[in-house]
Amino acid sequence: MPATMMDGTALAARVRGQVADEVAALGIPIGLATVLVGDDPASAIYVRRKQEACVEAGIEPFHRELPGSTSQEQLLALVAELNADERVTGILVQVPLPDQIDEAEVIRAINPIKDVDGFHPTNAGHMLQGNPTLLPATPAGIMELLAKYNVQLKGSRAVVVGRSNNVGKPTALLLLAQHATVVLCHSRTPDLGAVVRQADVVVAAVGRPEAVTAAMIRPGAVVVDVGITRTDDGLVGDVARDAREVAGLLTPVPGGVGPMTIAALLRNTVRAARYQHGMLAFPGG
Ligand code: GUN
Numbered sequence: 708m709p710a711t712m713m714d715g716t717a718l719a720a721r722v723r724g725q726v727a728d729e730v731a732a733l734g735i736p737i738g739l740a741t742v743l744v745g746d747d748p749a750s751a752i753y754v755r756r757k758q759e760a761c762v763e764a765g766i767e768p769f770h771r772e773l774p775g776s777t778s779q780e781q782l783l784a785l786v787a788e789l790n791a792d793e794r795v796t797g798i799l800v801q802v803p804l805p806d807q808i809d810e811a812e813v814i815r816a817i818n819p820i821k822d823v824d825g826f827h828p829t830n831a832g833h834m835l836q837g838n839p840t841l842l843p844a845t846p847a848g849i850m851e852l853l854a855k856y857n858v859q860l861k862g863s864r865a866v867v868v869g870r871s872n873n874v875g876k877p878t879a880l881l882l883l884a885q886h887a888t889v890v891l892c893h894s895r896t897p898d899l900g901a902v903v904r905q906a907d908v909v910v911a912a913v914g915r916p917e918a919v920t921a922a923m924i925r926p927g928a929v930v931v932d933v934g935i936t937r938t939d940d941g942l943v944g945d946v947a948r949d950a951r952e953v954a955g956l957l958t959p960v961p962g963g964v965g966p967m968t969i970a971a972l973l974r975n976t977v978r979a980a981r982y983q984h985g986m987l988a989f990p991g992g
Contacts, residue, residue, distance in 0.1 A: 710930070710954035711856075712963075715848070718855050719966035723764055726973040730765040737980040738767040739797040739823065740789045744782060744808065745775035749937070750801050757799065760969045766976055769795055775805050782808060783816050790818045796980035797823035799972070802873070820982050820989050823975040826873060833990055834877060837884055840990055841975050846878040848967025849910065849931050850885070856956055858908065858929050860885040866903050868892045868919060868945070869912035874933055878910050899923065911945035919946045927955035933964050 730737055739761045743754045758768045769792075771785060782800075789795045798821045804810050814822075819829035825843040833840045853860065865887040869875035879891045892902055894913075903909055903923040911919040912933035924930060934945025944960030951957050958964055982989040 710951045710957040712951075713852050713856050713931075713956055713958045715852055715958060715963040715966045718852060719848075719970040722851070722967075722970035723760060723973060726970070726977055727764040729977055733977070733981070733986075735980055735984045735986075736767065736794060737765075737796050737976060738769055738794045739799065739976045740769040740771065740792075740795045742771050742773070742782075742785060742789075742798070742800040744773045744777050744801070745805050747803075750803075754801050757969055757972060760973055761976070764973050766797075766973065767794065777805070777808070779808055779812070782813055786813060786816045790816075790821065795821065796983050797821055797976040799824050821979055823972060823979050824873075825877070825975065829991070831872070831877070834880055838990055841979060842881070842971070843873055843877045844971040844975060845874045845912075845933060845964060845968045846881050847971040847974070848969075849878055849933070849964060850881050851971065852931070852958065852964070852967050853908070853929070856929075858956065860887045860908065863887045863907040864890070864905055865908040865910070866890045866892060866906035867910045867912065868899065868903065869910075869914065869933070871912065871914075874912040875910075878912065882908070882910075909946075913945050915945060916943040917945070917947040919950065921947050921949040921953050924950050924953045926953050928953075929956045930954040930958070931964060932958050932960050935960055935965060 741754045758770055761768045789798050798817050814826045819827045822830055822841055825841040830841045865882045867875050867879045870893040879889045883889045900923040904925050908929045910931045916936045932944035932946040936943050942961055981987040
């Protein structure tokens with residue numbers, strides 16, 4: 708029996724509606740600054756979608772574009788300016804950044820209370836200790852999608868493929884917090900198929916098209932596909948298309964995780980503004 712598709716587009720639309728209602732009810736200024744460095748076309752599209760979602764939710768957009776030749780000092784100066792701007796309650800620096808930029812240093816420069824990506828070590832540390840603040844948007848969106856489809860995580864075996872700081876590692880931690888037994892796989896994992904075949908829940912976040920094949924999926928497993936790569940055959944996920952003949956529940960590409968990332972970003976943006984307006988306590992300060 709083919710898998711049931713987890714409709715991220717529909718759930719994200721609902722979340723965005725809720726966020727818009729919340730923004731209207733709160734009546735505080737909420738502004739999201741997006742920073743795009745360079746001219747990567749895919750990044751430009753992602754950032755534009757984030758800004759459009761902001762406007763639709765009643766969040767004020769502040770968009771800044773810098774050339775690909777921008778220096779570390781110039782980017783740090785912009786982050787400092789946005790940290791100091793009270794109208795800006797959320798800051799998102801789109802990654803990847805050009806090679807001359809030290810990405811980790813830029814992320815550390817963002818005031819953690821404005822870090823709507825949840826990438827700052829302060830927020831990552833709170834998440835590690837089970838004290839959620841601003842969670843990275845893609846993992847948070849995945850968790851909301853799994854909850855919506857009543858996926859039982861407690862006692863489940865979850866396998867995450869991909870160990871990035873932004874997706875793989877935080878997703879593993881959030882699954883662990885929901886009492887799944889988590890295995891985190893990566894490019895050096897021997898016999899990936901044998902490990903993935905153990906999983907009740909698979910999260911594929913390697914950024915390599917069709918890295919997870921149908922033969923690796925246990926029949927009936929829940930499969931979350933984070934990958935999105937443009938090929939001559941269109942957009943391809945990290946999970947092979949025929950996995951839908953084996954999985955029980957599956958996220959489509961596009962229309963699965965992607966829209967949920969934007970919805971989770973909006974939730975974070977409101978949360979960050981509430982911290983800054985003293986409506987919610989930010990851990991440690
Ligand atoms: N690049 C791809 N996804 C993301 C994201 O969620 N946040 C940022 N800042 N950059 C990204």
